[in-house]
Amino acid sequence: MFAQTKLNIHDRHVQSLVRTLFMLMTALLILPVLAILATLIVKGGSMISWDFLFSDPTDGMTAGGIFPALLGTIWLVAVALMVSVPLGIAAAIYLSEFAPDNWMTRIINLAIINLAGVPSIVHALFGVGAFVLFFGFGTSILAASLTLAIMTLPVVIVASRESLQAVPQAFREACWNMGATRWQTIMKVVLPNAISGILTGVILEVSRTTGETAPIMFTGAAFFLPFLPESVFDQTMALSLHLFVVSTQVPNVPEALPYGVALVLISMVLLMNSISIAFRMYLRGKKKW
Amino acid sequence: MNHIQNAATAHDEPVIQTRKLNLWYGDFQALYDINLNIRKGIITSLIGPSGCGKSTFLRSVNRINERLGYVRIEGSIDVMKQNVYAPEVELVQVRKQIGMVFQRPNPLPISIRDNVLFGHNLHNRDQKTSRSEQDDIMEAALRQVLLWDKVKDRLNHKGTSLSLEEQQKLCIARLIPVKPALLLMDEPCSALDPKGTEAVEELIWELRGDYSILIVTHNMAQARRASEECIFMLMGKVVEHTSTEQMFVTPKQQQTADYIEGRYG
Ligand SMILES: Nc1ncnc2c1ncn2[C@@H]1O[C@H](COP(=O)(O)OP(=O)(O)OP(=O)(O)O)[C@@H](O)[C@H]1O
Ligand SMILES: [Mg+2]
Numbered sequence: 091m092f093a094q095t096k097l098n099i100h101d102r103h104v105q106s107l108v109r110t111l112f113m114l115m116t117a118l119l120i121l122p123v124l125a126i127l128a129t130l131i132v133k134g135g136s137m138i139s140w141d142f143l144f145s146d147p148t149d150g151m152t153a154g155g156i157f158p159a160l161l162g163t164i165w166l167v168a169v170a171l172m173v174s175v176p177l178g179i180a181a182a183i184y185l186s187e188f189a190p191d192n193w194m195t196r197i198i199n200l201a202i203i204n205l206a207g208v209p210s211i212v213h214a215l216f217g218v219g220a221f222v223l224f225f226g227f228g229t230s231i232l233a234a235s236l237t238l239a240i241m242t243l244p245v246v247i248v249a250s251r252e253s254l255q256a257v258p259q260a261f262r263e264a265c266w267n268m269g270a271t272r273w274q275t276i277m278k279v280v281l282p283n284a285i286s287g288i289l290t291g292v293i294l295e296v297s298r299t300t301g302e303t304a305p306i307m308f309t310g311a312a313f314f315l316p317f318l319p320e321s322v323f324d325q326t327m328a329l330s331l332h333l334f335v336v337s338t339q340v341p342n343v344p345e346a347l348p349y350g351v352a353l354v355l356i357s358m359v360l361l362m363n364s365i366s367i368a369f370r371m372y373l374r375g376k377k378k379w
Numbered sequence: 380m381n382h383i384q385n386a387a388t389a390h391d392e393p394v395i396q397t398r399k400l401n402l403w404y405g406d407f408q409a410l411y412d413i414n415l416n417i418r419k420g421i422i423t424s425l426i427g428p429s430g431c432g433k434s435t436f437l438r439s440v441n442r443i444n445e446r447l448g449y450v451r452i453e454g455s456i457d458v459m460k461q462n463v464y465a466p467e468v469e470l471v472q473v474r475k476q477i478g479m480v481f482q483r484p485n486p487l488p489i490s491i492r493d494n495v496l497f498g499h500n501l502h503n504r505d506q507k508t509s510r511s512e513q514d515d516i517m518e519a520a521l522r523q524v525l526l527w528d529k530v531k532d533r534l535n536h537k538g539t540s541l542s543l544e545e546q547q548k549l550c551i552a553r554l555i556p557v558k559p560a561l562l563l564m565d566e567p568c569s570a571l572d573p574k575g576t577e578a579v580e581e582l583i584w585e586l587r588g589d590y591s592i593l594i595v596t597h598n599m600a601q602a603r604r605a606s607e608e609c610i611f612m613l614m615g616k617v618v619e620h621t622s623t624e625q626m627f628v629t630p631k632q633q634q635t636a637d638y639i640e641g642r643y644g
Pocket of ligand 1 (some may be wrong): 434
């Protein structure tokens with residue numbers, strides 16, 4: 091009665107074939123990632139040293155370190171985050187918790203999704219027009235960071251909104267039914283349960299801005315500066331632009347240098363991602379519902 | 380609808396009084412001319428086949444139906460002699476005065492202590508309650524729902540970490556500190572196992588006298604055991620409202636008898 095039939099055997103073969111095929115495709119997918127990392131480590135690993143990270147470039151950027159660019163990137167990303175995170179979270183809270191389900195809201199949601207698809211060079215031009223010229227910030231960290239912020243805003247909103255919507259509706263209703271206002275419900279129940287997801291999601295998305303070149307190139311990042319930025323109104327060097335410059339614009343650069351810069355850049359991104367993933371796993375382990 | 384017998388006599392104060400209550404979800408009419416006097420200080424159960432409008436009625440008493448946006452209501456619902464649909468009514472006060480317990484226990488993902496004090500702290504922000512006063516309030520509420528001994532050593536654990544039965548008791552406990560005038564319960568035991576059902580039922584019975592309770596149930600035996608008056612609804616209408624005893628022994632309406640004997644499933 092329970093014996094295998096021909097059809098069972100056939101089905102099992104099909105299944106194992108499909109599984110193997112899909113596994114191979116997955117392997118193909120992570121191959122480029124591993125290849126990139128391996129190349130960078132092999133070719134640029136020898137560059138990495140205390141001096142490389144913490145001293146200025148010398149000899150027309152063909153020797154020395156990358157400190158101004160490293161510091162500049164941190165500046166740019168930090169200021170961009172300070173703008174986009176509060177704004178994005180506020181918008182996400184509005185959209186998830188307050189906005190009525192009408193055509194206005196739907197149009198806003200649509201706009202956000204489309205905004206996420208705008209090419210970064212277009213953001214760059216917008217940044218020049220708006221922040222450098224119109225608001226008169228000049229080419230500065232402020233203008234560049236604001237451009238980055240506008241660019242990352244859609245992803246911050248989407249990531250935050252998803253975390254907010256992952257909080258079970260039953261919690262909100264429980265609060266409302268005890269007479270809490272929407273705002274009280276948000277503060278006491280929704281945000282405390284979503285904030286970790288929001289922050290990790292935001293870090294994950296925003297770490298990508300670390301590598302952006304186009305939006306900062308016309309708005310605040312410089313090829314080479316003999317001094318470190320002192321305020322947000324200064325220009326700055328940045329890792330991504332520095333990588334572009336030493337790979338294509340400067341003659342007689344030792345082969346390992348661009349690889350070294352790239353390795354530092356990608357390490358920063360990976361570091362941020364791992365922190366955010368570790369944090370998320372930690373919180374997920376703690377959550378019970 | 381003159382065949383409906385109102386059990387409330389003239390000097391018995393009603394906790395809920397409805398007049399010609401009609402309710403529509405969009406074009407669909409879910410409640411027809413509901414005229415009820417539900418007595419204060421007793422447990423009234425609301426029975427009827429699935430889809431007859433029990434939850435709809437309950438939800439219109441504390442006005443959570445209107446969140447849906449497409450609900451229209453005619454007629455009036457007075458709770459403690461005040462029309463809850465009057466324009467000057469503050470919804471927050473409606474929610475405070477009318478506590479609701481749901482089918483699925485819905486404790487908040489905060490500590491047991493904070494769960495019990497949630498409503499209290501929300502509604503008493505203008506006067507400072509000391510930590511020890513809060514502890515007293517919490518203990519009294521947890522004792523009243525027969526949960527204190529079980530949770531007194533883990534008040535900082537999350538409310539969501541309790542068993543379903545304990546969660547449901549916690550959901551009742553958190554209503555007590557705000558001293559609601561009325562408790563609405565929508566099948567509060569149907570997510571629980573038989574043992575949990577019995578425990579929660581027992582608890583509801585204990586609350587009798589201190590609170591006016593309107594409880595929806597699918598469970599005949601529960602209605603019979605745990606209520607003093609009983610309302611039978613069918614297809615959006617009230618068929619019969621009498622003392623529980625009378626309803627189960629000598630129902631006036633044929634439809635009631637049919638339902639009680641299990642002919643509607
Ligand atoms: N949100 C809603 N939108 C539209 N129609 C609804 C909604 N909620 C309930 N209804 C309809 O109203 C009628 C009464 O529903 P209600 O949930 O009040 O019944 P009930 O007696 O509580 O049933 P049950 O015993 O299954 O819980 C049903 O026909 C149902 O389909
Ligand atoms: Mg129901």
